[in-house]
Amino acid sequence: MAKKKILIAEDEHVVAEDQRQTLTDQGYDVVGVVYSGEQAIAEAREIRPDLVVMDIVLSGSMDGISAAQQLRPLGIPVVYLTGYSDGQLLDRAKRTEPLAYVMKPAKSGELAAALQIAFFKAEQQRNRVPDVARNGTGIHEADEQFRLMVAGVSDYSIFTLDADGKVNSWNRGAERKNGYSAEEIMGRSYDVLFTAKDREQGVPLAELEIAREHGKADDTRWLVRKNGELFWAEGTLTGIRNESGVVTGFAKITRDATERKQMQEALLQSEERLRIGLQAARMGTWHWEIPGDIDTLDESLRRLFGIGPDYPINSIEDFYALIHEEDRTAVRAAFEKTRNEGVHLATEFRVVRPDGTERWFLDHGEVFSDAQGRPLYMTGACVDITERMQAERKSKESEERFRLFVANVRDYALFQLDADGRIVTWNSGAESLLGFTADEIIGQPTARIFVPEDVANGQPQREIEEAKTSGRAIDERWHMRKDGTCFWCSGVLTSVRDEEGHLRGFAKVMKDETERRNASERLMASLEEKEVLLKEIHHRVKNNLQVITSLLSLQSNAVQDETVRQMFDEACNRVRSIGDIHELLYRSPDLAHVDFDTYINRLAEYLLSFYDVSPERVHLNASAKVQLNLSDAISCGLIVNELLTNALKHAFPQDRAGSIQISLTCQDGECVLEVADDGVGLPENFRLEEATSLGLKLVSVLAKQLQGTVRLQRIGGTRVTLEFPQADSEKSV
16 A cells, blocks of 8 residues: 655654654555645645645745644645644644644644544545435435534533433533533533532423423523533523334533633622612602602612601602701702792702701702693702711811812713603713703703714614613723713713602713723733733744654654653653643733643543553543642652653562552642652662662752652552642632
């Protein structure tokens, strides 16, 4: 059989040479090595390789993804080998339909395995013919295409259950979202995905019964990943019925909505802060329907007056009765003057609460009349000014404080709308913020202050409808001044209703938040730049480590002495150990810490494969629910690498079976790392501090670097314990 022809596109020359030699040793015909996307296209068109191993970031103006797009019409498949793993890059790469995707630094055998799978998939694609041509029906092919489509979906968790609720299919999205591989979950009850509380309350069984009876069950709740992490899932469980209508199983589709859940909770917290802020302002509103003599106090004003929702306030006389008898005559006269002459109401008075306490209020209001000048209603707001009035009695400085208080109100636009959404009042803060005088804006629809885009999509009316149904509508968006300039505004539109619940209008509060928003955007941009820089640093370090391992690999191939070759292999493993840590940091949203549990499990898997030790013969259990800073992670990683390597090489000779335990815990400022095996053990006269091998010397040196102490025990095998102080930046998970 002719050798498969492979073209390598890699701009790191040392890495490219290592790939060329590795693939040649594995029996492939490497027909060329190029260093740019342009060269890859030119060479591929000329020599027509069977496959291209393509780095994504190449020299020149064209990257590997763009080159792969131009190779697709030629029918030349691509396998990506790259150090980049960010989501946007992966999305671009997936559109080129690569046969495999291998991350740098590539482990031993990874590239070979990826190429075997790639050639198998390519052969399947070439040999696939429609079922219609073979047996007269396309059903089997359609079913298989649908199965492959579902299996390939990674953004949604899609799986099926049998009639008893046990998993019988599991796609990539389910594995990605829930953490279980298909081998781990198949045949198990799907209740393992639910929280312990939901299982105790019978939620999984109830969900199955609802779907069985009604066809489907909506499922939005906290679920649990394999690692114990909670995530907010939105999904549906659907019953699968046979031709007789009997439920034979279920289909479950969910998506991770944790981020949206967090945004909703943040919005609720924001609304609560706004409510508390209005309470802190100690303000309340009133509304007097003059022809029917119906007086209404809102909940806030009733609370300020010390009366509950059931306290009878029906007429203006009921309102006057709440006012201190010494102030009642002046207040009555002020109200009558406003009603008869249309002047602005501004009066101060005391209210005696039912518990006997006395509070001062400042009352502002307006009268609204019909076309014949007959007064229809008065509306206004009372502000509790007790503290200010008390301070005035003690010092003349209170007058200045009150003046500043009133002046500060100009920072807020306060106005009212009628039930149809037209502006009926306009304060000085609104004039200052939006540029319209009261004469220019009163009677106009609120759409006048929205930007044209929001007006076109009906946002002003939607805001009014939301306030009607929900009582308020939070508004944070761009608004437009009279002169056409735009500003970022936060505000709230509140519906105003009478005691019978009839809508009387709306109250609007607005504040210019443009500078705060700009400052926030500048801060976010700065943070994003720093994160990009840190990721690039970790990527470059990881690539440089790949170059080092490639140099060591090339040198090792030229060495005949097996002992020296073994030394080179161990050196490569140490460099890969450091490279894995930088890879985890590059992929992690937290660029300051390493998930050590993920790291040691990957290291253990690699070393078992490297030393050809079957997991069935030597069982390895690793647990480290700790996040370490970069410095400590590298030191601990190298120590685990040396101790695990030593155990795999010497603890289980002549195919002896056994187990190895690795653990790292941190508590009360102290971390404990243990590597233990039940193998043949070390000689009685062995002393770790006197060890002559480089690996065990590294353990002692790195322990000192961590300011830790090492203990060696020989009970039932070998146990090495390292205790070191926990750094402030490290944390348990």
